[in-house]
Amino acid sequence: MSIRNFAVSAIALAISQAFAPAACADDAPADTTMTEVVITGARSANANRSSVAGFTDMPLLLTPASVTVLSRERMQELNIRSTTDAAKFDASISDAYNAVGYAEQFSIRGFKLNNASSYRKDGLAISGDTQIPLENKEAIEVLKGLAGLQSGLAAPGGIVNYITKRPTDTALRSVTVEASERGTLLGHVDLGGRFGDSRFGYRINAAGERLRSYIKGADGHRNFVSAAFDWQISPQALLQIDGDYQKKSQLSAPGFQLINNVTLPNVAADTMLNDQPWAKPVETESSNLGARFLYQFNSDWNATVSANRHSFKRDDYTAFPYGCGAQDLYPGFCANGDYDVYDYRSLGEAKRPQALQAMVQGKFATGAFQHAATFGYSYFKNSERWGDYVYDWAGVSNIYRPVAVAPSTGVTGAASERRNDHERAVFVQDVVGLTDQLKLHAGVRHAQVERNEAGVEPSDQGFLLPNVSLVFSPKANVSAYASWAKGLEHGGIAPMQTTNENRALSASVSKQIELGVKADVHKDLSLAMAVFQIRQGLEYTDAANTFVRNGQRQHRGLEMTAQGKVARDLNIAFTAMALDTEQSGTGQAAMDGKRVTNVPKFKSSVYAEYALPQVAGLKVNANVQYASRKAFDPENTTFVPGYSVVNMGASYSAKFGATAAVFRAQVYNVTNKFYWRDVTPDLGGYLFPGAERTVKLSAQLDF
Incomplete structure (x- = not known):
C-alpha cells in the first residue's frame, strides 16, 4: 500500500471513529475496564525538555549543549507555518540558499546544513530537499553544534529534529484557517483521541494551501495529509506508527548576481527572474512511514526500536539567470542589468533514506557512582537517483526590462541510481553522577561509512566520534558545562559547471569545544549562554x-538566550549570536584570514508579548530582528549591508459555547524595508531579497 493510500485510509477510519464515540461505547461489553497505561508516547507541551542532545528525554537545564525547542503551542502563537518562519526567532539559524519555491535550506552557527543528514524526524534522518511540513509536528528541536555522538553524519553546525504529533488521551478537534494579503490561503484540520478501546489512539492532520509569494509569479499550491496511531499492547509495551504525504508545486524564484560582479543590484523585492512564458513550477512529493516500539523491562531499564522510511521526488524546472555573455562575465550580471537565461530541467530526481535505531537504556550504581547508560545500534541507507539534465543557453533578459526568450529543444535523460550511502554505527553513552552536583557525560559512536558513486571508486571508512562533557549544578536551578566533541559529515558535492561536477568529496571530521551556563530564574523564565569553537576543512571552488577541500574554517562564537515570563502579563524571547569566522591554510592570500561567506558577525531577535489586563483575551506582540553585514564572496571583496526588520501583531481569545477561538493578526516588515536576507556562495554566488510588508490573518477553532 502506498503512503498516500495509507494516509487517506487512516483518515477515513479515524474520522469515522472520532465522530461516533457513543456507538463505540455501546458495542463494548458492560464489564470492560480500562487498561492501565504505564508506557506513554505522548510528549509534554513543556518546551523545557528535549532528547535531541542525547538519547534520553531530559531537562534543558541539565543538557551539556545549546538546545532550543519550539513547541506546537508556541508555533501557533507566532503564526509559524514553515521552518523558514521558525528560523527567524533563533539568531543561530540563517538562510543558506533558501530560494522561494525550492528547498528550505539553512545554516547553524554559520555552517550550512546537509540536506541528506542534518534534518531529522523523531531522531531519524530525512531529506531536507523540500519544505518540511509542520502540520503534524509537535515541536521543532534544534541542537547547535556537533552531533557526532547523537546522530553520526551531520553538518557541524547542528541538527534540526521534528517531533511528530502523537494521539491525545482526550478528544482533540482543531481547525485553523489563514489568509495573507497576497492571496495565500491555508486550511488545517487536527484531530486526535482514543478509539472505543482506549488502548488504541489516533492523530490525524490534513492541510491544503494556495501559495502566493511576495515575489510576483512565484505561485503554487501544497496538499498534506498525515496519520499517527498507537497501541498500548500491555502496561509495559507501546507501539507507535505514523505516515504522511505531501505534494507541492510552486514556481521557484532564483536569486540575483552582482552587477559587473562588483556592485549590488538595485531591484524591487518582488522582482521575478524566472518569468519566461515556458517556465514551469518545481514539482515535489515527499512521504514518511515511521514506527517505534517501546518496552519497559522494569523501573530502571527500557528498550526502544525506531524506524523510518522517507521518500522524496522532484521535477525541477527553472529559467535560470547566470552570467553576462556580452561582457564575458561568469558569474555576474551586465552593467545595464542584462543576464543570460538558461533553460534548466532536471526530471525524476529521487532520494529514499531509510533509518533504523535500537537502544537499551538503564540506571545502575557502581559503588558511590550513579549511572544512566545507553547502548545502541543505528543503520542508515540513502539511494539517490537523477538523470542527465538540460542546461542550455536560451537568450538574454534584463532585471529591469524582462525579455521573452525561446526555450531549449534539449531532452533530459532517464533517471537512474547515481549514488548510495550506508552508515552502520554502534554507540554508548554513560551519564555518571560523580557527586550530587557534578555529572560526567561520556560517550562514543563508531560509524562505518560507505559511499558508492557512479564512475568513482567506492569508499568505506570507519570513524570514532567521542563526546565528553562535565555538568556542574551548584544550585537546583543553575548549571554550567564544558564539552568536547568530534563530528562527521559527508563531503560536499561539486556544483554545476565545475570540472568534477556532481562528485562528492570524502567524509570530513570536525572538532568542537563549548562552555555554557544555564539558569531557570523561576519556573517561567530561563536564561542560557554558550561560547564555542568549531573547526572544519574548508570546501570551495578553486581557480581551476x-x-x-583545502585549508580550514574556524567559527568562534557567543550565544545568548532568554525566554519566559518577566512580569505577570509580559512574555519575552531574546536570542543573540556573535560569531567570528576565519578561513586559513588555503595558501591563497586572497582567502586566508578572510571571513566565511553569508555569516553575519552579530545577529539577534527580540520578541515581546503583552496581555492587556483591560481586555480579557487580548494580547499584542512585537518582534525586532537584526543581522550585521555579510561577506558575499570568499575573498571578501563585496559585503552586503546589515538589516533590521520590525514585525507586529495581536491575538484575541474568546469562547463561543463549547468552542474556544483564537484570532490572530500579524504584520511582517512593518516599515516595508528592502534587505538582502540570504547571500549564498552557491553556484557562483546569489542574493535573495527579504519579503516586503505582509499582513497575515488567522483563526483557530478548538471544539
Whole structure:
C-alpha cells in the first residue's frame, strides 16, 4: 500500500471513529475496564525538555549543549507555518540558499546544513530537499553544534529534529484557517483521541494551501495529509506508527548576481527572474512511514526500536539567470542589468533514506557512582537517483526590462541510481553522577561509512566520534558545562559547471569545544549562554574551477538566550549570536584570514508579548530582528549591508459555547524595508531579497 493510500485510509477510519464515540461505547461489553497505561508516547507541551542532545528525554537545564525547542503551542502563537518562519526567532539559524519555491535550506552557527543528514524526524534522518511540513509536528528541536555522538553524519553546525504529533488521551478537534494579503490561503484540520478501546489512539492532520509569494509569479499550491496511531499492547509495551504525504508545486524564484560582479543590484523585492512564458513550477512529493516500539523491562531499564522510511521526488524546472555573455562575465550580471537565461530541467530526481535505531537504556550504581547508560545500534541507507539534465543557453533578459526568450529543444535523460550511502554505527553513552552536583557525560559512536558513486571508486571508512562533557549544578536551578566533541559529515558535492561536477568529496571530521551556563530564574523564565569553537576543512571552488577541500574554517562564537515570563502579563524571547569566522591554510592570500561567506558577525531577535489586563483575551506582540553585514564572496571583496526588520501583531481569545477561538493578526516588515536576507556562495554566488510588508490573518477553532 502506498503512503498516500495509507494516509487517506487512516483518515477515513479515524474520522469515522472520532465522530461516533457513543456507538463505540455501546458495542463494548458492560464489564470492560480500562487498561492501565504505564508506557506513554505522548510528549509534554513543556518546551523545557528535549532528547535531541542525547538519547534520553531530559531537562534543558541539565543538557551539556545549546538546545532550543519550539513547541506546537508556541508555533501557533507566532503564526509559524514553515521552518523558514521558525528560523527567524533563533539568531543561530540563517538562510543558506533558501530560494522561494525550492528547498528550505539553512545554516547553524554559520555552517550550512546537509540536506541528506542534518534534518531529522523523531531522531531519524530525512531529506531536507523540500519544505518540511509542520502540520503534524509537535515541536521543532534544534541542537547547535556537533552531533557526532547523537546522530553520526551531520553538518557541524547542528541538527534540526521534528517531533511528530502523537494521539491525545482526550478528544482533540482543531481547525485553523489563514489568509495573507497576497492571496495565500491555508486550511488545517487536527484531530486526535482514543478509539472505543482506549488502548488504541489516533492523530490525524490534513492541510491544503494556495501559495502566493511576495515575489510576483512565484505561485503554487501544497496538499498534506498525515496519520499517527498507537497501541498500548500491555502496561509495559507501546507501539507507535505514523505516515504522511505531501505534494507541492510552486514556481521557484532564483536569486540575483552582482552587477559587473562588483556592485549590488538595485531591484524591487518582488522582482521575478524566472518569468519566461515556458517556465514551469518545481514539482515535489515527499512521504514518511515511521514506527517505534517501546518496552519497559522494569523501573530502571527500557528498550526502544525506531524506524523510518522517507521518500522524496522532484521535477525541477527553472529559467535560470547566470552570467553576462556580452561582457564575458561568469558569474555576474551586465552593467545595464542584462543576464543570460538558461533553460534548466532536471526530471525524476529521487532520494529514499531509510533509518533504523535500537537502544537499551538503564540506571545502575557502581559503588558511590550513579549511572544512566545507553547502548545502541543505528543503520542508515540513502539511494539517490537523477538523470542527465538540460542546461542550455536560451537568450538574454534584463532585471529591469524582462525579455521573452525561446526555450531549449534539449531532452533530459532517464533517471537512474547515481549514488548510495550506508552508515552502520554502534554507540554508548554513560551519564555518571560523580557527586550530587557534578555529572560526567561520556560517550562514543563508531560509524562505518560507505559511499558508492557512479564512475568513482567506492569508499568505506570507519570513524570514532567521542563526546565528553562535565555538568556542574551548584544550585537546583543553575548549571554550567564544558564539552568536547568530534563530528562527521559527508563531503560536499561539486556544483554545476565545475570540472568534477556532481562528485562528492570524502567524509570530513570536525572538532568542537563549548562552555555554557544555564539558569531557570523561576519556573517561567530561563536564561542560557554558550561560547564555542568549531573547526572544519574548508570546501570551495578553486581557480581551476574544481571543487576542493583545502585549508580550514574556524567559527568562534557567543550565544545568548532568554525566554519566559518577566512580569505577570509580559512574555519575552531574546536570542543573540556573535560569531567570528576565519578561513586559513588555503595558501591563497586572497582567502586566508578572510571571513566565511553569508555569516553575519552579530545577529539577534527580540520578541515581546503583552496581555492587556483591560481586555480579557487580548494580547499584542512585537518582534525586532537584526543581522550585521555579510561577506558575499570568499575573498571578501563585496559585503552586503546589515538589516533590521520590525514585525507586529495581536491575538484575541474568546469562547463561543463549547468552542474556544483564537484570532490572530500579524504584520511582517512593518516599515516595508528592502534587505538582502540570504547571500549564498552557491553556484557562483546569489542574493535573495527579504519579503516586503505582509499582513497575515488567522483563526483557530478548538471544539
